[in-house]
Amino acid sequence: MVKFNNLFANKSILKRAVLLGAAILILNVLASQFYQRFDLTKEKRFTLSQSTKNLIDKLDDEAYITLFLDGELPLEYKRLQSASRDMLNEFKYASGGKIKFKFEDVLEDKELKEKEAILQELYAKGLKIERPEAKPDEAPTDKFIIPAGVVYYKGTEYPLNLLKREFGKPLEVEINSSIELLEYEIGTALRKGLAGKELKLAFTAGHGELTDLETADIASTLGEFYEIERINLNLTDSNCYKIFAKDVVENSDKPVFSVLVEGLIKRLQEYSGVIVAKPRVAFTEPEKFVLDQYIMNGGKVIFLVENLVAETDSVAKYGEVSTSNHDHNLEDLLFHYGVKLQNTLVQDIQCHGIPAINQQTNRPDFYPWMYYPLFSSLDDNPVSKNLENVWGRYVSTLDTTAKSVLNKTVLLRSSINSRIAANPVFISLRDLDRKANKANFSKGNNITAILVDGEFTSPFRYREGVKRAFDIPYKEGVKNNAMIVIGDGDLIRNQVTKDGQVYPLGYDRFGSKQFGTPIEFANSKFFLNCVDYLCDETNLIEVRSKEVILRLLNKNKVKSERFFWQSINMVIPILCVVLFGLFNAWYRRRRWK
Numbered sequence: 275m276v277k278f279n280n281l282f283a284n285k286s287i288l289k290r291a292v293l294l295g296a297a298i299l300i301l302n303v304l305a306s307q308f309y310q311r312f313d314l315t316k317e318k319r320f321t322l323s324q325s326t327k328n329l330i331d332k333l334d335d336e337a338y339i340t341l342f343l344d345g346e347l348p349l350e351y352k353r354l355q356s357a358s359r360d361m362l363n364e365f366k367y368a369s370g371g372k373i374k375f376k377f378e379d380v381l382e383d384k385e386l387k388e389k390e391a392i393l394q395e396l397y398a399k400g401l402k403i404e405r406p407e408a409k410p411d412e413a414p415t416d417k418f419i420i421p422a423g424v425v426y427y428k429g430t431e432y433p434l435n436l437l438k439r440e441f442g443k444p445l446e447v448e449i450n451s452s453i454e455l456l457e458y459e460i461g462t463a464l465r466k467g468l469a470g471k472e473l474k475l476a477f478t479a480g481h482g483e484l485t486d487l488e489t490a491d492i493a494s495t496l497g498e499f500y501e502i503e504r505i506n507l508n509l510t511d512s513n514c515y516k517i518f519a520k521d522v523v524e525n526s527d528k529p530v531f532s533v534l535v536e537g538l539i540k541r542l543q544e545y546s547g548v549i550v551a552k553p554r555v556a557f558t559e560p561e562k563f564v565l566d567q568y569i570m571n572g573g574k575v576i577f578l579v580e581n582l583v584a585e586t587d588s589v590a591k592y593g594e595v596s597t598s599n600h601d602h603n604l605e606d607l608l609f610h611y612g613v614k615l616q617n618t619l620v621q622d623i624q625c626h627g628i629p630a631i632n633q634q635t636n637r638p639d640f641y642p643w644m645y646y647p648l649f650s651s652l653d654d655n656p657v658s659k660n661l662e663n664v665w666g667r668y669v670s671t672l673d674t675t676a677k678s679v680l681n682k683t684v685l686l687r688s689s690i691n692s693r694i695a696a697n698p699v700f701i702s703l704r705d706l707d708r709k710a711n712k713a714n715f716s717k718g719n720n721i722t723a724i725l726v727d728g729e730f731t732s733p734f735r736y737r738e739g740v741k742r743a744f745d746i747p748y749k750e751g752v753k754n755n756a757m758i759v760i761g762d763g764d765l766i767r768n769q770v771t772k773d774g775q776v777y778p779l780g781y782d783r784f785g786s787k788q789f790g791t792p793i794e795f796a797n798s799k800f801f802l803n804c805v806d807y808l809c810d811e812t813n814l815i816e817v818r819s820k821e822v823i824l825r826l827l828n829k830n831k832v833k834s835e836r837f838f839w840q841s842i843n844m845v846i847p848i849l850c851v852v853l854f855g856l857f858n859a860w861y862r863r864r865r866w867k
Contacts, residue, residue, distance in 0.1 A: 286617070292502075313774070318348065322364050322690075323460075326365075328812060329464060329468065330369045330373070331369050333369060333372050333464070333468070335372070335466065337426065338425070338426040338427075339375055339376075339423060339425050340377075341358060341378070343420060343422070343423060343607070344398070346417075350446055350451070352420060353453070354437065359808065362460070364782065364785075374401070375573075380420070382417060399424065400432055401419055401420060401423075401604045402437065403421035403423055403435050404418070404437065405417070410639035414805060416634070420711060422434060422436055425460075425464060428702075430467065432463045434459060436459065437853065438452045438660060461649075465499065466498050469499045469500075471732075473546040473547075473811070474501045474544055474545075475496060475503070475805065477503075477548075477551060478505060478548060478551070478553070479513075480514060480555070481505045481507065481509070481553035481561075482555040483551045484766070488767045491778050492779050492797075492802075499810070500809070505542070505545075507533065507619070507797065508561065509534055509549075514538075515534050515853075533763075539568065542564065542573060544570040547574040547805060547808055548574070548767075549578070550575065550577075550604075551767075552763025552764065552767070553600075553604070553763075554600060554602065555789045556603035557603045565607070565732065566732050567748070569752065569755060570732050570751060572752055574757060576757065577608065577757070577758070578760045579615060579760075580762060581615050581617045581618055582598070582668070583597060583600055584645070584701060585642035585701050590703075593702065594701060594703065595721070596698045596699070597701065599617060610733035612680040612682060613674060613759045614672065614674065615759075618671045618694040619668055620645075620648075620694060621644040621693050621695055621715070622647035622688050622692035623642075623689065623715050624644055626646040626665055626782065627640045627643050628640070628646065628784070629785075634700055638788070640785060642710075643706070644665055644691060644705070645668050647688050648666070648689075648723065648771055649666060649687065649806065650663060650666040652685065652686070653775060656803070657685050657725065657807050658800060661803075662799075663795050664686060664800045665782070666686075666766040667765075671721060671722060672690075672724055672759060672761050674721075680727070680730070681726070681728050682724055682725070682726055683724065683727075684723070684725075685723040686722045687719050687721050687727055688718050688720045688722060691712055694720055698801070701781055722761045723755075723759070724761060725756065728755075729753050729755075730751060730755050732748075732749070735751070756807070758804050758807075759807065760804075766779060770781070774790070779801075780795040780798050781793070781794045782795075
């Protein structure tokens with residue numbers, strides 16, 4: 275009888291095992307045919323945005339991504355490595371295998387000279403290299419970390435930097451910010467490879483704007499995604515009307531001036547965006563009419579305008595200067611678009627510096643210069659979110675009007691320890707010897723860059739004289755458009771040596787020489803974000819809004835309760851195994867008694 279029961283029990287167990295094996299086999303077959311991933315994180319950190327998926331769909335060849343963040347890494351960098359691997363897996367699956375990636379430690383088992391050569395080669399490619407910070411109880415290390423890589427697509431390499439450094443912030447916060455931007459940075463590198471330059475941008479000329487040399491670096495950066503041109507909007511400049519000489523001949527029955535205005539309006543329609551960079555010659559009413567009609571027809575404009583004349587060269591030459599008004603004549607146009615330009619300069623304790631002779635030592639030194647404010651990132655918009663400091667030079671403040679049909683989003687503002695000085699502002703190098711008193715810098719958070727979007731109306735809608743002067747179609751409003759106004763014309767001006775050498779935008783050659791290390795700011799990234807927000811059809815900029823919540827352990831609590839949790843981790847598993855063994859023995863005796 276006992277043998278019969280044992281045989282029956284064995285057959286039952288065998289049957290269950292066969293059914294379980296069959297179920298597992300069927301599930302594996304189905305899983306190989308139908309792929310599905312579930313993102314259970316609260317902030318959906320592993321879910322690609324639709325704009326990224328649309329970008330990946332445009333790939334018509336395989337893309338190879340190599341990251342050099344490998345080998346023995348500190349804990350913080352391992353978090354970045356793990357998050358990068360997870361994100362790249364999402365790109366790989368979304369591309370159907372077109373995107374391939376690997377991690378590589380290029381410094382492993384290399385001699386010192388070999389390491390130096392490799393690091394120099396990677397730096398020349400635009401990759402950033404880090405040295406791990408030594409803890410107080412550790413000796414300095416000679417190791418290097420490369421939180422970067424390259425994207426190889428159709429025979430061309432594109433740099434991919436993963437770590438976003440921000441002065442004054444802990445490494446763990448910087449790592450978290452970098453993780454938030456992984457999708458955007460990888461997508462941007464792929465976008466460089468896909469850039470067909472269907473979109474065109476124009477820098478305006480003819481009104482004393484920044485020259486080709488002064489905007490060479492930002493033009494090069496924008497040129498990776500857009501076709502860049504210059505267009506002269508000065509109707510009295512021969513360089514402007516030469517372009518339309520043929521149109522004047524063909525339309526001899528029309529006034530020449532009318533042909534020029536109509537030609538400029540039509541020409542501007544070719545551009546997705548127009549950049550007005552630090553005009554110092556007044557726009558006439560017809561020229562403002564041309565800009566206005568471009569905006570009314572959906573054109574995007576970035577105005578980099580300042581209301582006061584103040585230049586470091588003049589201050590250095592004369593020792594002291596007094597500001598005067600810029601005569602660009604754009605105040606009324608921008609006021610109608612919801613932005614008021616103010617005759618002010620920002621003075622900020624949070625600032626960069628300038629080189630000057632120390633009167634006590636008679637040697638060159640570097641002093642904080644309150645007219646060089648450093649703008650921190652604002653996390654409530656995708657343009658300046660998670661950016662390093664942006665460097666301003668003699669910046670005018672902005673205000674907004676009360677138009678309800680327009681939305682205003684602040685992109686840059688001065689620090690809380692700042693103030694504004696109204697025209698005329700007396701600027702003197704003697705200020706370098708005076709220590710700033712925080713009590714006098716309490717009226718901060720002044721707006722210096724703003725995004726305006728919504729319904730725009732033309733300021734010429736009630737100015738019949740201007741409209742009648744040109745026998746051309748006129749549009750008096752646009753339901754949905756956007757523009758950006760920045761109170762600093764020098765924000766995109768790169769430094770240039772006397773022999774014409776161009777430095778990267780945001781790089782300060784004087785500060786770098788003084789401190790013996792590259793001093794760079796995020797001006798280029800900020801402006802590229804501005805242009806992408808307005809003009810990029812892939813809408814990849816929206817990915818910058820993704821947030822990853824930093825869930826850190828309480829270090830003080832970990833230290834005080836360390837022994838308790840170590841004991842729990844050691845005792846509980848052993849106790850569970852003992853209890854399970856006792857229960858299993860009791861159950862078997864009862865079951866087979």
